[in-house]
Amino acid sequence: MGPLKHSKTERIDVRTSSSVKHLLQEAARSCHKNVSEFLLDAGVTAANQALADRHHFLLDDEQWQAFQEALDRPAQAKPRLKKLLTEPGVLG
Numbered sequence: 218m219g220p221l222k223h224s225k226t227e228r229i230d231v232r233t234s235s236s237v238k239h240l241l242q243e244a245a246r247s248c249h250k251n252v253s254e255f256l257l258d259a260g261v262t263a264a265n266q267a268l269a270d271r272h273h274f275l276l277d278d279e280q281w282q283a284f285q286e287a288l289d290r291p292a293q294a295k296p297r298l299k300k301l302l303t304e305p306g307v308l309g
Contacts, residue, residue, distance in 0.1 A: 231256070 233241075245255035276284060 241252050241255065245252045248255055250258070
């Protein structure tokens with residue numbers, strides 16, 4: 218999910234070393250973005266990932282029962298998945 222499209226009224230100041238600044242500038246250029254856009258996109262992505270496991274998922278009784286049944290089902294063999302994970306890929 219990208220940055221939310223709202224008016225920009227807040228400012229975030231960041232201090233860094235010269236080498237990190239140059240690294241960020243180079244990465245931003247490679248993505249055809251300015252450093253602010255690059256940092257905001259990366260920061261929003263990282264924030265969403267960091268918070269993803271902290272969300273609560275509420276289930277009603279029927280949904281909870283279905284969830285429990287899915288957890289209790291025996292594991293099924295997945296031959297294509299096994300092949301994918303055990304054979305060398307096109308890159309080696």
